[in-house]
Amino acid sequence: MTPYQGYVYAYPHKTAYRPLDPAPQLRDVWAGEAVDTLFLYLHVPFCETRCGFCNLFTRTGAPEELTGAYLDALDRQATAVLDALGGDASFATSAFGGGTPTYLTAPELERLCGIAGRFPGFGATTLGVETSPATATTDRLTVLAEHGTTRISIGVQSFLDEEARAAARPQKRVEVEAALDRIRAVGFPTLNIDLIYGIDGQTPATWMHSLNAALAWCPEEIYLYPLYVRPLTGLGRRAQDWDDQRLTLYGIGRDHLLSEGYEQVSMRMFRLPGDTANGTEYCCQTDGMVGLGCGARSYTSRLHYSFEYAVGVSQVRSIIDDYVREDGFTTARVGFTMDDDERRRRHLVQSLLQASGLDRNDYRARFGTDPLDDLPADLKPFHDRGWLETSDSALRLTPEGLAYSDAIGPALFSPRVQTLMASYEAR
Numbered sequence: 001m002t003p004y005q006g007y008v009y010a011y012p013h014k015t016a017y018r019p020l021d022p023a024p025q026l027r028d029v030w031a032g033e034a035v036d037t038l039f040l041y042l043h044v045p046f047c048e049t050r051c052g053f054c055n056l057f058t059r060t061g062a063p064e065e066l067t068g069a070y071l072d073a074l075d076r077q078a079t080a081v082l083d084a085l086g087g088d089a090s091f092a093t094s095a096f097g098g099g100t101p102t103y104l105t106a107p108e109l110e111r112l113c114g115i116a117g118r119f120p121g122f123g124a125t126t127l128g129v130e131t132s133p134a135t136a137t138t139d140r141l142t143v144l145a146e147h148g149t150t151r152i153s154i155g156v157q158s159f160l161d162e163e164a165r166a167a168a169r170p171q172k173r174v175e176v177e178a179a180l181d182r183i184r185a186v187g188f189p190t191l192n193i194d195l196i197y198g199i200d201g202q203t204p205a206t207w208m209h210s211l212n213a214a215l216a217w218c219p220e221e222i223y224l225y226p227l228y229v230r231p232l233t234g235l236g237r238r239a240q241d242w243d244d245q246r247l248t249l250y251g252i253g254r255d256h257l258l259s260e261g262y263e264q265v266s267m268r269m270f271r272l273p274g275d276t277a278n279g280t281e282y283c284c285q286t287d288g289m290v291g292l293g294c295g296a297r298s299y300t301s302r303l304h305y306s307f308e309y310a311v312g313v314s315q316v317r318s319i320i321d322d323y324v325r326e327d328g329f330t331t332a333r334v335g336f337t338m339d340d341d342e343r344r345r346r347h348l349v350q351s352l353l354q355a356s357g358l359d360r361n362d363y364r365a366r367f368g369t370d371p372l373d374d375l376p377a378d379l380k381p382f383h384d385r386g387w388l389e390t391s392d393s394a395l396r397l398t399p400e401g402l403a404y405s406d407a408i409g410p411a412l413f414s415p416r417v418q419t420l421m422a423s424y425e426a427r
Contacts, residue, residue, distance in 0.1 A: 001404070001407050002243055002407065003243060003246070003247060003403060003404045003406060003407050004226055004228065004243060004246065004406050004407070005406055005407045005409075005410040005411070006228075006406060006409070006410050007225075007228070007406055007409075008349060008353060008405070008406070008409030008410060010297070011345065011346045011349045011350065011409075011413070011417075012304070012336055012342070012346075012413065012414075012417040012420075012421075013417075013421060014297065014306060014309040015309065015420070015421045015424040015425065016336055016416075016417045016420040016421050016424070017304070017305070017306060017309065017334045017335050017336050018334065018335075018336070018420065019333065019334055020305070020331075020332055020333060020334060020335050023331035023332060023333050024303075024331060024332050025084075025330060025331055026080065026081065026083075026084030026329075026330055026331060026332060027083075027084045027330075029084070029300055029302075029303055029305070029332050030084050030085055030086075030300060033287075033288065033300045033301060034287070034288060035085055035086070035088055035089040035090070035288065036088065036089075036090050037090065037091075037092040037288065038085075038089060038090065038091045038092065038121075038288045038289065038290055039091065039092065039093045039094070039095075039288060039289040039290070040091045040093070040094040040095075040116060040119050040122060040289075040290050040292075041094070041095050041096075041097060041289060041290070041291045041292070041296050042074065042094075042095075042096050042097075042101075042112060042115070042116055042291075042292045042293055042296070043096075043097055043098060043099065043291060043292065043293030043294070043295040043296035044070075044096060044097070044098040044099045044100065044101040044103065044104060044112070044293065045070075045098060045099045045293065045294060045295045045316070045320055046062040046067060046070075046098065046099050046100065046103040046104070047098065047099050047100045047103055047132070048100065048103060048132065048134050048135060062103070064105075066320070066324065067103075067104060067105075067108055068108070069324040070293075070320070070323070070324050071104075071108060071111050071112065071115070072324070073294075073323055073324045073325075073326055074112070074115050074292055074293060075115050076326070076327070076328075076329060077292050077293075077326075077329040078115050078118050078119070078292060079329075080328065080329035080330050081290060081292065081329065082118060082119070083330075084330070085290070089119070089120060090120045090121045091119050091120060091121035091122055091125065091290075092121060092125050092126075093125060093126050094116060094119075094122055094125065094126065094127045094128070095127065095128040095129070096112065096116075096127075096128070096129045096130065097130050098130055098295075099130075099295070100130060100131065100132045100135055101129055101130055101131070102129070102130075102131040102132065102135035102136060102137075102140045102141075102144075103132075103135055104140075105140070106137075106139040106140050106142070106143050109140055109143045109144065110143055113143065113144075113147040115292075116147075117147075119290075123147060123148045124148070126150045126151065127144075127147070127148050127149045127150055127151070128149070128150065128151035128152075128153065128190075129144050129149050129151070129152055129153070130153045130154075130155070131152055131153070131154050131155075131179075131183075132154065132155055132179075133154065133155075133156070133171050133175045133176045133178075133179040134171065134175065134179075136152075136154060136179040136182055136183055137182065138182050138185075138186065141182060141183060141186040142186055144188075145186050145187060145188065149188055150188065150189045150190060151188065151189065151190040151191075151192060151221075152183050152188045152190070152191055152192070153192040153193075153194065153221075153223075154179060154180070154183065154191070154192070154193060154194065155194045156176050156193050156194060156195060156210075156214065157169050157194060157195060157196040157199075157225075158195065158196065158199060158202070158206075158210050159173050159176065159209065159210045159213035159214070160173070160206055160209060160210060161173055162201070163199045163201065163202055163206060163210075166199050166200045166201055166202075167196060167199050167200075167227065173213075180193075180217050184217065189220070190220040190221060191217065191219045191220055191221070192219060192220070192221035192222065192223060193214045193217065193219045193221070193222050193223070194222075194223045194225060195210055195211065195214060195222065195223070195224055195225070195253070196224075196225045196226070196227050197224060197225070197226060197227065197246055197249035197250060197253060198226050198227035198242055198245060198246040198249060199227055202245075202249065204248065204249065204252055207249045207252060207253065208252065208256065211252075211253055211256055211257070215260060220271065220272050220274070221269065221270065221271045221272070222257060222262065222270045223268045223269055223270070224250065224253045224254070224257075224268055224270065225268055226246045226250065226406070227246070247403060250267075250403055251403070254270075254399075254403075257270045258270075261273070263355075264355045264402070265354065265355055265356075266353055266354050266355060266402070266405065267353070267402050267403065267405035267406070287299055287300060287301045288300070291306065293323075294307045294319055294320055294322075294323035295307070298332075301338065301343070302337065302338055303332065303335050303336070303337055303338065304335055304336045304338065305332035305333070305334060305335030305336075306333075306334055306335065307319060307323065307333060307334060308333075308334055309334070336420075340367075341414060342414060342416075342417075343367075344367055344369075344371070344374050344375070345375070345412060345413070345414055347363060347366065347367070348363075348371055348375065348412060349409055349412050349413075351363075351395075352395060352396075352397060352408070352412075353397070353405050353408070353409055355396075355397075355402060356396070357389075357394045357395055357396030357397065358371060358394060358395040358396070359393065359394055360392070360393055360394060360395065361393060371395060372390070372395075375412075378411070378412055379395070381411075382397075382401060382408055382411075385401075386398060386400065386401075387400055387401030387404060387408065388401055
């Protein structure tokens with residue numbers, strides 16, 4: 001089994017979403033939902049360049065007219081969502097993602113924070129923001145700090161210029177170091193650095209070089225991502241089998257960070273122990289998420305919904321163009337209805353792929369059943385391989401099991417979700 005089937009950052013994936021007919025009113029979608037500790041996510045679908053490995057919903061070269069129109073649309077969508085939520089909503093966690101939110105200028109970021117500030121609780125709790133070396137400028141970072149940002153995540157990928165070029169990441173180490181210096185100078189409680197392993201030409205020695213270069217900045221978090229070659233991305237033309245290389249580099253990175261005092265939270269996430277996670281405890285597929293922007297998704301206990309999904313350049317641009325012309329945002333257009341089986345699977349996936357594992361008592365309290373009774377056939381292969389440990393209170397992946405998270409997650413998708421994803425990919 002290849003360990004790299006796919007990164008499960010949400011269940012189900014957007015490729016399982018379908019147009020909702022009739023499109024339900026947001027007021028009806030949120031009726032009866034718990035809205036006292038919601039998660040707010042604002043999506044900015046713009047980047048200065050598109051990296052060779054990127055399959056995010058984003059476009060490059062957006063002019064000021066487009067970014068301004070996008071913020072106008074975000075504001076209109078915020079009005080519709082706040083109306084649908086009613087007066088009792090409160091937000092406990094927030095994030096700006098993308099794309100690259102700091103593609104926006106400092107004044108545009110001020111406006112973005114103003115839109116987010118319309119939601120009760122924003123600014124008083126945690127706020128995470130993604131950035132890039134080229135856009136992490138002092139004026140932008142200062143705006144974010146003034147609005148209570150608690151976590152900055154910067155995609156470095158490699159501290160070696162030749163590896164960055166091999167991943168079609170147009171940056172130089174001097175630019176990365178300057179950006180990190182500005183981030184530390186402005187001051188945020190949590191700095192996260194993203195690194196990628198499996199780049200063409202990368203060796204254990206060069207991987208250790210990047211790991212140690214990142215550690216020199218004492219980041220509170222480090223994410224280690226395996227490189228994927230995906231269709232519709234710049235690197236998708238370079239098909240090769242490099243599972244062994246990635247597994248070896250993953251093990252080197254994991255063991256090195258553990259030896260440096262980091263704790264492993266998931267296959268990708270490593271964190272210095274501390275009293276607060278500054279917003280990194282949330283799971284993006286938890287009930288009660290409100291997403292604003294044409295690439296954002298929202299979650300209730302009964303429905304996951306969003307706008308259309310795309311990766312290809314022309315399709316992404318078309319969706320963004322439609323979004324900025326939208327006058328009303330009162331309905332859910334595309335989504336996936338969660339039945340009892342899907343809710344159980346989602347809880348299992350989002351828990352099992354964390355190093356802490358699944359709390360069986362929490363699962364029983366929520367669903368009235370036990371995961372080993374609900375999904376015995378799905379879990380047995382992982383137990384047989386020695387990837388899954390069971391106790392009376394927990395299900396937990398072994399260290400080897402965590403290394404195979406990107407195979408275990410997709411294997412737990414329901415037949416319904418797998419069929420929908422396959423039919424989307426066959427279009």
